[in-house]
Amino acid sequence: MDNNQSNIYPQNVFAGKYLNKSLTVKAAKTAKHSNKQIRVEKVFKQALVLIALSMVIIVLSIFFTLVVQSLPSIKALGWKFLGGKTWDPVNNVFGAYPFLIGTLITSFLALVISVPFSFAIAIFLGEYYPKGWLSELLKNVIELIAAIPSVIYGFWGVFVLVPIVRDLETKFGILPYGIGIFTASLILAVMIVPYAASLGREVVRMVPSALKEGAYSLGATRFEVIKNVVVPYAKSGLFAGILLSLGRALGETMAVTMVIGNSPLIPDSIFAPGHTMASVIANEFTEAADTVYLSSLIEMGLLLFLVTVVINVIGKRIIKRFTNE
Amino acid sequence: MESSIVNSSGFNAWFGENHVVKNVNISIPKNNVVAVMGPSGCGKTTFLRCINRMHELIPGARSEGKMMLNNEDVYEMHPIFVRLKIGMVFQRPNPFPNLSIYDNVIAGYKLNGMKLPKAEKDEIVEKSLSRAALWKEVKDSLHKKGTFLSGGQQQRLCIARAIAMEPEVLLFDEPTSALDPISTSSIEELFHELKKNYTLIIVTHNMQQAARVSDKTAFFYVGELVEYDDTKLMFTNPKDVRTQNYITGRFS
């Protein structure tokens, strides 16, 4: 191929070197190498498909295992299980109602406590200070709160929060357990703030400035713009953030089990000890020798699984729809 | 009579239901520069990308017909082999940002896992960069990343990278549309040199460029190959009225 000396590039002296080199040799070498590569490529593509498929298989198997292991209790107890108010493994009485109540109360109470803080953070980071060192600081604080392992929250809760709550209870004339639904909700509230906060911040930032400028030009104050333009626009995203926080709260085990008191009785006040579905599983799983006993714990696990999955998937769908608009 | 290196017969291509290349028959002679021009959406880029089988990478894309490289149907070979023989330079220069200039040039070997002795690699790099008229400018900074070069230099780096694979044909998809006029003219000069060793097919939306650099020109319009002739003849005496209208600027 290379028979001409180029006039423009006098240094191109290797043109001479290549006169003798057989170009077909290099091409043949590359072709042989590529033959092997084609087989590897096929295997690679199949492996990718297999792995993506295995995620689906894993999730289906999780569901399947939970159902299969819950069957003994479903068959023995049926729907009464959910309404059953007594949990007495010694006498083979299994009612999940106390744990349903415990889970719902702690989670919703935690949500109620945490949402004002989460939204304040979301608006602060999304509206007032989207950039700057103050914003970075708060962002890092939020990430750290989410990063602290739950067992450390529980540990700290037992030794720091519980005595404080006990003192408060004594002051107000309530039975000073210290531990209980209220304390568990407090700890949960701290733990779930980051979820609604960071998602909220993202959606608040996405509110188009054109909308806000329209309101400002009509003479609205900062707060009025936030209240009447930003929040309504970001409404669905903020709601998704709440769902995500809720999902986290429902599934939290360790911190809750360390401060909730682990009592199978239906709590008569929020300051009484109680149990959640997750904490009773953590506590009694290894002791459950009887089939129906174990199976009823699993059934609660199944319930927990279904509820948190539905909440998470709905939350993510809302986010996807919001970000695509 | 020059020998034909690439020729297509009855070639069609679709994007889903969209018939974008209609029954194209063309014969590209060896060591020529062939310009492919036409208004936007006429199917010229799609046709180009069918030659080295890049078109089929898009979901929903398909093609029919014969596309021959040296009497072998490109659609009966494995695409990897096709692309080893037919190199491509894209509209926006796309050197690999994580590799040095040196590694960019031999990327076709190195990233493929082929181990070449250092002397051979050095030869390939120097030869390819020289043929792309870039050697003098970068020979002292071969270890630097390719993204620090100017647009024109990056494009020449991409040309060197394609040349390093010793293809027979080089495809150019509007190679200078993202470059400034000075870089554009240096690359146009390059075409003149490159055709000594390779066959060049250049899609361009710039009529003047087609007139400047090519030996033959093909005019595409709404997916059809309307006219294909020696460049001088086409621009002075176009045979089809559509070609005439395009050249005189009735539409662009």
Added chain:
Amino acid sequence: MSKTDAHIKWRIAKSGAAKTIIIILAFACVIPLLAIFFYIIKEGITKINWHFIVNLPKPVGETGGGIANALVGSLLIVLCASVIAIPLGILCGIYLSENRSTKLAYYSRLAVDIMQGVPSIVVGIIIYFWLVKPALPFTGKPLGFSALSGSAALAIMMMPIIIRSTEETLKLLPDSLREAGLALGLPYHKVVMRILLPCGISGVLSGVILSVARVAGETAPLLFTAFGNPYMNTNILKPMQSLPLLIFNYATSPYDDWHDLAWGASLILLLWVLILNISTKLITRKWRVQL
């Protein structure tokens, strides 16, 4: 006139007050964070010394003792989990980023979302029934509690994080990179492994480190899998102690000695999680490939 002026002044004041309240509420979250850090540092710093790190826990009543078995155990369990989760996670992320609209991609993405939402205790239950309880095919006996099962549980929790961040990172890479590689005659797996992954390495790596930070502190999935072990154990087929498990067991025990161990362990765990989170940020900044 003055009525409208007064009204406007009122609205402006309201806006300022709202801002103040929002700032107070926003920064209020610093309080529990500082409280936790402060308390753990205060209680833990005095307990940490060389003996603490290299000794095993002593039986109740004897002073001294350390958390060596938990440190080694945590390391091994997380390492095994990473060996499982990182390759699978990255490859799945690659599939999802390269195939946006296939049916498999849709269901796989959904599955990953679901996997991310599974409560940690449920993951523990599942692995119990998959790896701990059932009889093995050759020996006929169940494997029982083992570090390996703990790693499997943690791997399930790590994968969604790695998959997400790999998919998001690779999606951001321009198509031109892929095209340039393929046009050179490179096979698909080389384009992915030698071009796409290296260009997206900072995002992929930070996802990996984030997932490690997440599971390093997990207790619930290990309760019925790795189970814990008062002695040093490096055999992954046997029960193993881990830092969070130790903290849980000793914190909820009635012995002050054990509480001390738990404080020291908490400080170490906290530092570990902190370091991992900071590395994520540094890596994202330093290893980012300029496109």
